Amino acid sequence: MKRYLLAPGPTPIPPEVLQAMAQPIIHHRAPEYEALFAEVRRDLRQLFQCQNEVLMFAASGTGAMEGAVVNTLSPGDPVVVVRGGKFGERWAEICEAYGVRVLPVDVPYGKSVDPAAVSAALQSQPGIQAVFATHSETSTGAVHDIQALAAIVRETPALLVVDAITSLGVMDLPMDAWGVDILVAGSQKALMLPPGLAFAALSDRAWAAVPGARLPKYYFNFAAERKAIEKNQSAYTPAVSLVVGLQESLRLILAEGLPNVFARHDRLARATRAGVQALGLTLFAEHPGAACTAVKAPAGIDGGAIVKGFRKRGITIAGGQGSMKGKIIRIAHMGYVDGFDVLTALGALELTLADLGYPVKLGEGVRAAQQILQK
Amino acid sequence: MKRYLLAPGPTPIPPEVLQAMAQPIIHHRAPEYEALFAEVRRDLRQLFQCQNEVLMFAASGTGAMEGAVVNTLSPGDPVVVVRGGKFGERWAEICEAYGVRVLPVDVPYGKSVDPAAVSAALQSQPGIQAVFATHSETSTGAVHDIQALAAIVRETPALLVVDAITSLGVMDLPMDAWGVDILVAGSQKALMLPPGLAFAALSDRAWAAVPGARLPKYYFNFAAERKAIEKNQSAYTPAVSLVVGLQESLRLILAEGLPNVFARHDRLARATRAGVQALGLTLFAEHPGAACTAVKAPAGIDGGAIVKGFRKRGITIAGGQGSMKGKIIRIAHMGYVDGFDVLTALGALELTLADLGYPVKLGEGVRAAQQILQK
Numbered sequence: 001m002k003r004y005l006l007a008p009g010p011t012p013i014p015p016e017v018l019q020a021m022a023q024p025i026i027h028h029r030a031p032e033y034e035a036l037f038a039e040v041r042r043d044l045r046q047l048f049q050c051q052n053e054v055l056m057f058a059a060s061g062t063g064a065m066e067g068a069v070v071n072t073l074s075p076g077d078p079v080v081v082v083r084g085g086k087f088g089e090r091w092a093e094i095c096e097a098y099g100v101r102v103l104p105v106d107v108p109y110g111k112s113v114d115p116a117a118v119s120a121a122l123q124s125q126p127g128i129q130a131v132f133a134t135h136s137e138t139s140t141g142a143v144h145d146i147q148a149l150a151a152i153v154r155e156t157p158a159l160l161v162v163d164a165i166t167s168l169g170v171m172d173l174p175m176d177a178w179g180v181d182i183l184v185a186g187s188q189k190a191l192m193l194p195p196g197l198a199f200a201a202l203s204d205r206a207w208a209a210v211p212g213a214r215l216p217k218y219y220f221n222f223a224a225e226r227k228a229i230e231k232n233q234s235a236y237t238p239a240v241s242l243v244v245g246l247q248e249s250l251r252l253i254l255a256e257g258l259p260n261v262f263a264r265h266d267r268l269a270r271a272t273r274a275g276v277q278a279l280g281l282t283l284f285a286e287h288p289g290a291a292c293t294a295v296k297a298p299a300g301i302d303g304g305a306i307v308k309g310f311r312k313r314g315i316t317i318a319g320g321q322g323s324m325k326g327k328i329i330r331i332a333h334m335g336y337v338d339g340f341d342v343l344t345a346l347g348a349l350e351l352t353l354a355d356l357g358y359p360v361k362l363g364e365g366v367r368a369a370q371q372i373l374q375k
Numbered sequence: 376m377k378r379y380l381l382a383p384g385p386t387p388i389p390p391e392v393l394q395a396m397a398q399p400i401i402h403h404r405a406p407e408y409e410a411l412f413a414e415v416r417r418d419l420r421q422l423f424q425c426q427n428e429v430l431m432f433a434a435s436g437t438g439a440m441e442g443a444v445v446n447t448l449s450p451g452d453p454v455v456v457v458r459g460g461k462f463g464e465r466w467a468e469i470c471e472a473y474g475v476r477v478l479p480v481d482v483p484y485g486k487s488v489d490p491a492a493v494s495a496a497l498q499s500q501p502g503i504q505a506v507f508a509t510h511s512e513t514s515t516g517a518v519h520d521i522q523a524l525a526a527i528v529r530e531t532p533a534l535l536v537v538d539a540i541t542s543l544g545v546m547d548l549p550m551d552a553w554g555v556d557i558l559v560a561g562s563q564k565a566l567m568l569p570p571g572l573a574f575a576a577l578s579d580r581a582w583a584a585v586p587g588a589r590l591p592k593y594y595f596n597f598a599a600e601r602k603a604i605e606k607n608q609s610a611y612t613p614a615v616s617l618v619v620g621l622q623e624s625l626r627l628i629l630a631e632g633l634p635n636v637f638a639r640h641d642r643l644a645r646a647t648r649a650g651v652q653a654l655g656l657t658l659f660a661e662h663p664g665a666a667c668t669a670v671k672a673p674a675g676i677d678g679g680a681i682v683k684g685f686r687k688r689g690i691t692i693a694g695g696q697g698s699m700k701g702k703i704i705r706i707a708h709m710g711y712v713d714g715f716d717v718l719t720a721l722g723a724l725e726l727t728l729a730d731l732g733y734p735v736k737l738g739e740g741v742r743a744a745q746q747i748l749q750k
Contacts, residue, residue: 003399010400010615021616022397024378025385025569027691058435058571060611063594097593188612194400196433196571196614216591218472219438236435237563239571239614240385241396316402 001314006345008138008166008292008318010188010195011335013245017192020248021241028240034232036247041229043250044199047258048183049174054201055225058239061165061186064198066094067220068132068161068182072206074214075099077129080121080158082113082149086139086321087163091132098215103128109324110140110294112287115148122156129209130159130181136167139321141294141330142285143171147178154179159206165189166291168199169253170265170334181206187242189291190265192249192335197242265290268333268342271369275346276331278368279353279360284328292332294320301356302326309352315344339373376689381720383513383541383667383693385563385570386710388620392567395623396616403615409607411622416604418625419574422633423558424549429576430600433614436540436561439573441469442595443507443536443557447581449589450474452504455496455533457488457524461514461696462538466507473590478503484699485515485669487662490523497531504584505534505556511542514696516669516705517660518546522553529554534581540564541666543574544628545640545709556581562617564666565640567624567710572617640665643708643717646744650721651706653743654728654735659703667693667707676731678704684727690719714748 005012026032044054057063069091073079077100081092084107092102105121107113113133122128131153135146146162153160159181164173168183169190175183180203187197202210202222210223219236228235253261269290273283276295284294297303303326307319320328331345346365353360380387401407419429432438444466448454452475456467459482467477480496482488488508497503506528510521521537528535534556539548543558544565550558555578562572577585577597585598594611603610628636644665648658651670659669672678678701682694695703706720721740728735 003401005400005402007402007404009612010402013400018397018399022393024393025380025388026378027380027382027385028570029382029693030686030691058433059438059594060433060613062611063434063438066594094593097596098591186612188615194614194616195403195612196617216473218469219434219441220594221472236437237384237561237570238435239569240563241569241616242571242614311405316405318404 004315004341004344006332006341007316008330008332008334011192011332012337013194014192014249014252014336016252017245017248021245023244025240028234028238033240037243038232040243040247040250043254046254047169047250048201050176050183050201052201052203052207053226053229054199055222055229056234056238057198057220058196058236059198060195061184061198062090063220064184064200065090065163067200067217067222068184069094069098069100070213070215070217070220071222072159072182072209072213073100073129074212076101078103078125078127079129080105080118080131082107082118082133082144084111084113084140084142084144085109085134085137087137087165088134091163095132110142110284110286112142112144115145115152118149119152122152122158128156128158130161132161134163135173136170136289136291138166138292139324140285141288141292143287143289146173146180150178150180159209166334167289169261170291171289172262175201176203187246190335191246192252193242193245196239197246265334267372268337268339269293271339271342271372272331272333272345274372275342275365275369276349279350279365291334292330294328294330296328297326298358301358303329305356306352309355310348313348313351315348317345342369379690379716379719381707381716382691383705383707383709386567386707387712388569389567389624389627389711391627392620392623396620398619400615403609403613408615412607412618415618415622415625418629421629422544422625423576425551425558425576427577427579427582428601428604429574430597430604431609431613432573432595432600433571433611434573435570436559436573437465438595439559439575440465440538442575442592442597443559444469444473444475445588445590445592445595446597447534447557447584447588448475448504449587451476453478453500453502454504455480455493455506457482457493457508457519459486459488459515459517459519460484460509460512462512462540463509466538470507485517485659485661487517487519490520490527493524494527497527497533503531503533505536507536509538510548511545511664511666513541513667514699515660516663516667518662518664521548521555525553525555534584541709542664544636545666546664547637550576551578562621565710566621567627568617568620571614572621640709642747643712643714644668646714646717646747647706647708647720649747650717650740650744651724654725654740666709667705669703669705671703672701673733676733677701680731681727684730685723688723688726690723692720717744
């Protein structure tokens with residue numbers, strides 16, 4: 001059966017990238033690797049829209065999240081954490097695992113944080129060291145207003161730390177211009193690579209916090225990694241094949257051009273939303289992001305059954321996590337995807353809903369999406 | 376120019392493995408991945424020669440080393456660390472980064488530890504929680520007698536933690552039979568994969584220490600990973616493409632058969648040693664392992680110049696690290712290698728030494744190696 005991957009990570013990998021990674025492996029101290037890595041470093045700074053080096057780890061994105069905590073904080077430090085889904089909750093879990101004191105700003109699943117609530121939390125006690133937030137909360141499909149949060153946080157001594165794992169290369173997030181202090185990303189989303197690379201970029205303000213941070217660390221030691229990267233190397237053996245793929249995927253992204261990449265994701269997201277709404281379904285997120293669309297399962301139909309209906313047709317999408325299990329489905333449109341992937345998803349959704357006894361007029365969702373794509 | 380990779384990691388990747396990893400990526404919650412992962416888990420236990428699950432992390436080997444420390448120890452715990460090279464020193468650095476008290480057993484570079492010295496260190500004070508050792512010290516080419524260390528350590532309450540990053544799949548190391556408590560490995564050595572997967576297997580005794588270990592952790596949390604693996608999953612997104620390659624490389628290793636794999640590495644190591652000695656060169660390690668051969672640069676010749684001479688001919692080997700820089704070269708014969716790789720290395724060595732003015736009779740080293748390979 002022909003297969004389609006439309007889950008929010010891993011995402012499909014372009015053939016050019018697969019080919020590059022299938023070449024015989026090179027050594028990470030060899031001149032060929034050093035030339036490649038220098039190009040990758042330059043292109044990563046363009047993608048992150050930042051001046052400082054982007055650190056790279058052989059790890060899942062969660063590893064770079066842990067790095068952001070342990071390299072800037074000390075035991076007992078108070079921090080604000082925006083929790084509006086599984087990934088916001090992960091920031092809190094990491095902080096708690098390291099004895100950092102979490103002041104949560106809880107946001108109901110599917111909603112986006114009110115910046116005023118973050119402002120109030122920051123003022124609730126002195127000495128708050130950092131605010132942890134999620135740009136694209138993959139578990140709910142919601143986007144949080146990082147620009148508004150940055151404007152608030154930069155008026156205080158706290159650092160703004162943002163999980164951009166499913167937003168980097170999807171939605172505009174000019175790190176330096178907005179004043180984000182740490183941006184964390186992963187390889188298996190809009191970067192169109194297999195999982196296994198994690199990234200973190202730090203502002204000068206964030207770097208200034210590093211020497212005083214007393215939490216223990218070794219593998220995710222940002223200062224050691226910066227020292228190595230300034231010599232065009234990594235502190236530990238890098239995930240060479242993924243870096244070779246990264247060179248290729250960064251070339252693809254930058255050749256398309258960041259504004260075009262963001263516009264494409266926005267168009268695909270709007271088409272998907274129009275399609276599911278034309279079928280009478282309801283979006284789960286109040287402010288949906290462009291990475292993935294979370295849709296409420298219609299009354300009386302299990303979200304898991306919809307996911308299985310897609311799988312039967314060769315398509316992988318995602319269901320809900322935790323308490324959202326069975327209640328939502330998540331269709332990604334991130335990375336190596338175009339309008340026809342959206343039509344595929346909507347076509348499969350219509351066929352699956354029909355199978356499950358939901359009243360659907362075949363082609364209605366597809367047409368609504370086409371009308372967006374046509375513009 | 377045709378290229379050869381004969382450095383101690385990354386090592387060459389078999390075409391079957393490159394092909395497998397070049398397939399379109401699959402999702403880590405999809406049924407195809409789950410079937411693959413179940414096979415990988417079973418084969419890993421065979422390779423580790425252990426009954427318990429082998430945990431897997433998206434990380435370099437160093438990440439699993441950190442995991443071994445933070446999952447079994449508490450701040451201030453005294454531990455014994457065998458330091459006989461860069462990787463033994465890394466155990467000490469990780470312990471110190473986490474406030475673990477290191478009692479070093481220092482071994483001159485190139486020597487192997489005297490088990491009696493470890494025994495004495497264990498008796499030097501009460502309450503020692505663990506002994507950290509390196510099976511194959513890649514920086515010097517020395518092998519340490521893990522069987523002898525295990526016999527000593529298992530008479531005490533301490534855990535024996537072994538870095539087998541360049542020994543797993545190279546030299547016999549029956550974890551359960553010898554009584555090793557934690558075995559750590561990486562993907563880019565005898566496993567014939569790109570870097571980016573780290574492994575750790577724990578004995579029942581090691582698992583018993585996990586609940587009481589108070590060092591902080593999140594990404595390298597062994598208990599969380601065990602809980603996930605028992606459901607045939609990973610706690611965080613796994614490095615899917617590398618796991619797909621791992622399925623293939625484990626099949627290759629187990630089809631050859633572990634005893635044959637160990638015998639092949641032993642034969643290639645003996646051939647390499649015979650070859651360099653026939654050229655009048657001296658081995659750096661007193662007890663050399665089968666993963667890589669460290670050779671002293673002849674008087675008056677810089678080891679770096681030899682490495683460059685290989686590179687000029689398309690071959691990547693390694694020089695010395697730290698204080699060994701310029702003094703040794705390291706030729707690996709690990710993973711996807713056979714006797715002709717050894718002849719290639721020795722042929723290039725002869726040509727390079729001749730270029731550098733060292734008196735060499737071309738073919739002498741190659742012949743000595745052939746005589747071993749012929750048997």
